Amino acid sequence: MRPGGSILSHVLRHLVLIAGLVIMLAPFVWMVSTSLKPPNEIFSTKLSLLPTNWAAVENYTKAFTKVPLLRYLLNGVIVTGGIFLLQLMVSLPAAYALAKLRFKGRDILFTMVLIGLMIPAQAPAIPRYVMLYEVGLLDTYAALILPFVFSAFGIFLMRQFFKTVPDDLMHAARIDGLGEFEILWRIMLPLAMPAMLAFGVISIVSHWNDFFWPLIVIQTGDLATPPLGTLFFRNEEAGSDFGPLMAGTVVITAPLVLLFLAAQRRFIEGVTLTGMKG
Amino acid sequence: MTTPAAHDATPAERRAAQALVSPAWLMFVVLLAGPTLAVFVLSLTDWQLGAPTLNFIGLGNYEQLFADRVFWKSFGNTAVYCLVVVPGSVFLGLGLALLIEGATFGRAFYRAAYFLPVTSTLIAMAVVWEFLLHPSVGLINVMLEQVGIHGGDWLKNPSRALFTLAGIGIWQSAGLNMVLFMAGLKSIPADLYEAVEIDGAASAWERFRCVTWPMLGPATLFVTVVSGIRSFQVFDTVEVLTKGGPNKSTEVLLYTMYTEAFNFFRTGFGAAITVVFLLVVLALTLLQVKAGEKRTHYG
Numbered sequence: 001m002r003p004g005g006s007i008l009s010h011v012l013r014h015l016v017l018i019a020g021l022v023i024m025l026a027p028f029v030w031m032v033s034t035s036l037k038p039p040n041e042i043f044s045t046k047l048s049l050l051p052t053n054w055a056a057v058e059n060y061t062k063a064f065t066k067v068p069l070l071r072y073l074l075n076g077v078i079v080t081g082g083i084f085l086l087q088l089m090v091s092l093p094a095a096y097a098l099a100k101l102r103f104k105g106r107d108i109l110f111t112m113v114l115i116g117l118m119i120p121a122q123a124p125a126i127p128r129y130v131m132l133y134e135v136g137l138l139d140t141y142a143a144l145i146l147p148f149v150f151s152a153f154g155i156f157l158m159r160q161f162f163k164t165v166p167d168d169l170m171h172a173a174r175i176d177g178l179g180e181f182e183i184l185w186r187i188m189l190p191l192a193m194p195a196m197l198a199f200g201v202i203s204i205v206s207h208w209n210d211f212f213w214p215l216i217v218i219q220t221g222d223l224a225t226p227p228l229g230t231l232f233f234r235n236e237e238a239g240s241d242f243g244p245l246m247a248g249t250v251v252i253t254a255p256l257v258l259l260f261l262a263a264q265r266r267f268i269e270g271v272t273l274t275g276m277k278g
Numbered sequence: 279m280t281t282p283a284a285h286d287a288t289p290a291e292r293r294a295a296q297a298l299v300s301p302a303w304l305m306f307v308v309l310l311a312g313p314t315l316a317v318f319v320l321s322l323t324d325w326q327l328g329a330p331t332l333n334f335i336g337l338g339n340y341e342q343l344f345a346d347r348v349f350w351k352s353f354g355n356t357a358v359y360c361l362v363v364v365p366g367s368v369f370l371g372l373g374l375a376l377l378i379e380g381a382t383f384g385r386a387f388y389r390a391a392y393f394l395p396v397t398s399t400l401i402a403m404a405v406v407w408e409f410l411l412h413p414s415v416g417l418i419n420v421m422l423e424q425v426g427i428h429g430g431d432w433l434k435n436p437s438r439a440l441f442t443l444a445g446i447g448i449w450q451s452a453g454l455n456m457v458l459f460m461a462g463l464k465s466i467p468a469d470l471y472e473a474v475e476i477d478g479a480a481s482a483w484e485r486f487r488c489v490t491w492p493m494l495g496p497a498t499l500f501v502t503v504v505s506g507i508r509s510f511q512v513f514d515t516v517e518v519l520t521k522g523g524p525n526k527s528t529e530v531l532l533y534t535m536y537t538e539a540f541n542f543f544r545t546g547f548g549a550a551i552t553v554v555f556l557l558v559v560l561a562l563t564l565l566q567v568k569a570g571e572k573r574t575h576y577g
Contacts, residue, residue, distance in 0.1 A: 024391065126545060
């Protein structure tokens with residue numbers, strides 16, 4: 001594509017884009033706006049973005065005291081961090097071996113990874129639940145983390161990356177007497193940082209936002225991830241006290257939105273790479 | 279597949295390789311392959327979670343499923359949802375990509391802003407949508423009221439609820455399709471545009487018709503299928519906003535699976551629904567692989 005056309009078409013283009021933007025961003029704007037307003041202004045049919053009487057402090061205080069919002073966020077960090085760390089521990093060695101070493105069963109394993117990429121996360125849900133039930137791990141952090149330790153996407157992405165590293169680097173290291181584990185740890189890992197970041201973005205976004213699995217395995221409020229916590233909050237409020245409820249959703253959405261704004265390019269690249277897959 | 283390394287593998291290297299891949303093999307079998315195969319086996323039994331015994335009943339669950347009106351309703355609703363969300367979000371994504379890539383300034387800003395709904399936590403935004411759609415105090419009806427339209431109830435009206443959810447689905451996924459199309463647009467060589475211009479295709483529409491659209495063909499197929507797979511998995515907004523109602527009008531496949539398997543603990547029956555769900559997603563994925571073969575080569 002190349003830019004071109006008359007001034008009129010430029011103006012028209014931006015008018016359409018801005019009009020679309022207003023609609024796309026309206027939910028975010030209205031969420032923040034409502035979180036600042038007292039009830040009488042929320043229930044008024046007069047529309048205004050900013051409140052006449054500010055109720056931000058009341059709404060946010062109520063949001064933080066009615067439900068353990070910070071706890072939900074902390075749970076989100078523990079769960080997504082735990083999943084990503086374990087995924088790396090399993091994926092990196094396998095990806096390195098698949099890309100750079102010759103061994104029996106390599107092609108079978110890679111085929112399994114490609115098949116794994118096709119299976120939606122909800123498909124193995126019932127047996128995973130049964131397994132956790134049998135070993136008594138339902139309603140724990142382990143139930144939220146363990147099922148996702150194997151990431152076909154992580155292995156695939158890291159393998160594609162390791163393939164681009166020149167073999168000479170490994171030969172030199174082998175001549176220096178390094179074993180395969182040391183080559184992976186000392187030479188490959190530092191090189192792989194950008195690919196690991198891309199994988200991290202996808203893994204963290206998809207598991208932070210995941211709702212299906214936490215809904216199934218978690219009953220205790222204190223173990224809720226941010227999406228599940230949002231639901232608990234909504235149900236608690238019975239959908240009427242909108243000020244604090246919107247304050248709560250602001251707090252829940254803020255971490256990912258801020259992370260996205262801080263690292264847009266990497267986010268969009270990572271997501272384009274996969275069509276959004278965990 | 280090509281040989282990964284130019285040297286011959288030593289026994290030590292082979293042993294190291296086996297050690298490196300063994301955690302992945304173990305996790306693959308225990309966490310993915312095992313459970314996925316177990317779904318097929320469970321779907322042939324009458325097992326209920328916690329029950330001491332289990333009987334193989336052949337295709338009994340499937341017979342029951344295919345005779346069940348709720349299942350067909352659910353399957354149909356999922357299809358309707360996809361048939362609204364896929365074209366909606368694909369065309370919107372394409373339009374946005376064309377408009378933004380053709381702009382002389384503000385491209386990064388627009389791209390980020392339109393992408394925002396994709397990364398934001400859908401459950402939290404669903405709660406926000408519930409408020410926006412509130413029949414009396416919601417922003418949407420209040421604005422409609424000002425131009426003299428009575429909006430009515432968006433989520434409790436059986437003929438409307440599914441389309442309301444589809445609207446939220448389009449809002450959420452248009453930005454993803456937009457960036458996928460942008461990647462496709464970038465791969466179109468600029469000299470093609472110059473060539474058609476020399477041939478007399480002067481207007482923007484002719485350039486689009488002669489170059490952009492045919493060159494975007496494979497990308498469009500890819501985006502459409504990815505979009506189809508995503509919308510077939512609709513669950514979050516249903517659970518938060520409608521619980522499948524009113525009158526089963528928003529009952530979708532994953533929601534039916536969830537209620538059968540995890541609310542009623544009819545494990546075998548829920549497994550049968552999962553198998554149907556998985557087969558549809560796999561069929562769509564194979565289409566995606568076919569579409570993707572034109573774009574990438576694993577090597």
